[in-house]
Amino acid sequence: MRRFVLGLTLMFATAGVMAAEANAAVYGAESFMLANGMQVVLIPNHRAPVVRHMVWYRIGAADETPGKSGIAHFLEHLMFKGTPKYPGGAINDIVAKNGGDQNAFTSQDYTGYYQNIAVDRLPLMMDIEADRMRNLVLDKKEVDTEREVIIEERRMSTDNVPSALLFERLNAGLWMTNHYSVPIIGWEAEMHGLTREDAFNVYHAAYAPHNAILVVAGDITMDKLKPLAEKYYGAIPKSGDYKPRARSTFLDPRAETRVVLRDERVSQPEWMREIIAPSYNVGDRTDVHALELFAEMIGGGSTAKLYRTLVIEQKVVASFGASYDADAISYGTFYLSMTPSPGVTPEQAEEAFTKAMDATLKDGITDADVVQAKRRMLAGLAFAKDSPMSAARAVGAALAVGETLEDIENWPDEIGKVTTEQVRSAARKLFTQYSWATGVLLPPAARAAAPGRPAAGGAKP
Numbered sequence: 001m002r003r004f005v006l007g008l009t010l011m012f013a014t015a016g017v018m019a020a021e022a023n024a025a026v027y028g029a030e031s032f033m034l035a036n037g038m039q040v041v042l043i044p045n046h047r048a049p050v051v052r053h054m055v056w057y058r059i060g061a062a063d064e065t066p067g068k069s070g071i072a073h074f075l076e077h078l079m080f081k082g083t084p085k086y087p088g089g090a091i092n093d094i095v096a097k098n099g100g101d102q103n104a105f106t107s108q109d110y111t112g113y114y115q116n117i118a119v120d121r122l123p124l125m126m127d128i129e130a131d132r133m134r135n136l137v138l139d140k141k142e143v144d145t146e147r148e149v150i151i152e153e154r155r156m157s158t159d160n161v162p163s164a165l166l167f168e169r170l171n172a173g174l175w176m177t178n179h180y181s182v183p184i185i186g187w188e189a190e191m192h193g194l195t196r197e198d199a200f201n202v203y204h205a206a207y208a209p210h211n212a213i214l215v216v217a218g219d220i221t222m223d224k225l226k227p228l229a230e231k232y233y234g235a236i237p238k239s240g241d242y243k244p245r246a247r248s249t250f251l252d253p254r255a256e257t258r259v260v261l262r263d264e265r266v267s268q269p270e271w272m273r274e275i276i277a278p279s280y281n282v283g284d285r286t287d288v289h290a291l292e293l294f295a296e297m298i299g300g301g302s303t304a305k306l307y308r309t310l311v312i313e314q315k316v317v318a319s320f321g322a323s324y325d326a327d328a329i330s331y332g333t334f335y336l337s338m339t340p341s342p343g344v345t346p347e348q349a350e351e352a353f354t355k356a357m358d359a360t361l362k363d364g365i366t367d368a369d370v371v372q373a374k375r376r377m378l379a380g381l382a383f384a385k386d387s388p389m390s391a392a393r394a395v396g397a398a399l400a401v402g403e404t405l406e407d408i409e410n411w412p413d414e415i416g417k418v419t420t421e422q423v424r425s426a427a428r429k430l431f432t433q434y435s436w437a438t439g440v441l442l443p444p445a446a447r448a449a450a451p452g453r454p455a456a457g458g459a460k461p
């Protein structure tokens with residue numbers, strides 16, 4: 001339900017220094033625009049005297065210059081190296097000493113920085129974040145050291161994790177020339193060549209108020225947040241105007257790609273599939289809500305349709321899941337995954353899945369299925385409001401890819417309007433009009449075919 005969690009989001013139409021505040025139905029958020037072009041969003045939640053303070057930059061791995069893969073993530077690391085005002089590791093120490101925690105993350109479409117902190121420490125967090133937006137200092141020795149850190153991170157998180165290696169290969173095969181084919185952490189051969197100059201090029205081009213969004217969620221009101229935002233972020237001079245990013249919408253001819261990875265570290269075979277799909281920005285947007293419902297209907301939990309068929313009734317897989325990410329500047333992605341039951345090969349599991357999916361697409365999507373999926377998704381609205389942390393993450397992610405306030409305010413109504421026939425149509429188009437990549441993760445052939453064990457290597461490249 002990634003789209004449901006990340007997509008219950010807000011964007012506010014703003015103009016001028018003191019634009020009219022907007023109230024949203026889901027989070028009750030308010031927003032205004034600073035004179036330098038930075039959008040400020042408040043999501044009130046008064047359950048505890050804490051806030052999540054987040055700054056989002058509209059720069060991600062898909063924005064990188066070819067040959068410089070990993071530079072967006074590398075810069076994320078370097079942003080903690082300090083400024084003249086907060087040198088060295090001062091930022092980490094200050095946040096910790098004030099009882100908070102912080103981190104950052106990079107995606108294909110954005111980079112985010114956050115602190116969870118007591119509300120009376122919010123001004124300090126704003127001062128730190130506003131300062132490093134324009135005053136970052138990078139010592140060449142520290143850059144060289146941090147480059148080795150991210151290379152080691154790649155080895156630990158990707159090279160040493162077979163499922164991550166498979167996922168990386170799947171993306172490369174699925175997206176081809178679309179920049180979503182490049183791993184966020186980067187290709188190791190290119191990571192070795194990342195320089196201090198490369199990092200500063202991205203920093204000076206993208207880390208500026210007009211390219212940033214401030215989201216504060218928690219125990220604060222707009223009359224208190226607004227003067228703080230104007231004091232700390234509004235003092236940064238305007239350096240440009242926001243320009244929507246262009247992503248490649250070219251797709252190579254439809255193809256079904258298969259990647260089979262054998263690795264001695266694999267003990268349990270896995271099967272996964274990624275399908276290119278419409279997003280809120282590209283493709284047939286009328287299908288987005290229908291595909292959200294379809295993902296929930298077939299694999300959104302233990303009561304979902306294909307989960308019941310494959311896990312509970314046929315017992316051919318131990319787990320099955322489906323999700324859909326429509327929050328993207330280019331196309332979205334529909335995900336399917338399953339773990340074969342003991343004694344069942346990935347080939348057998350895939351055959352069972354294909355038969356079940358074919359039956360579902362033919363005449364297995366009923367009014368009752370769609371109604372049940374709607375109820376589950378709409379019931380989740382109550383949980384979406386509970387956490388300032390998840391709310392700030394959801395709002396910022398959607399804003400960063402260009403979604404609108406209307407998207408979130410109308411989301412429940414739009415979900416409610418989707419018909420059974422629309423779900424059928426969108427699901428059928430998903431499997432007939434778009435490319436997909438199927439990945440199979442296996443142990444080495446010798447171990448898979450060891451005496452007394454069923455062969456696990458049925459899937460063929």
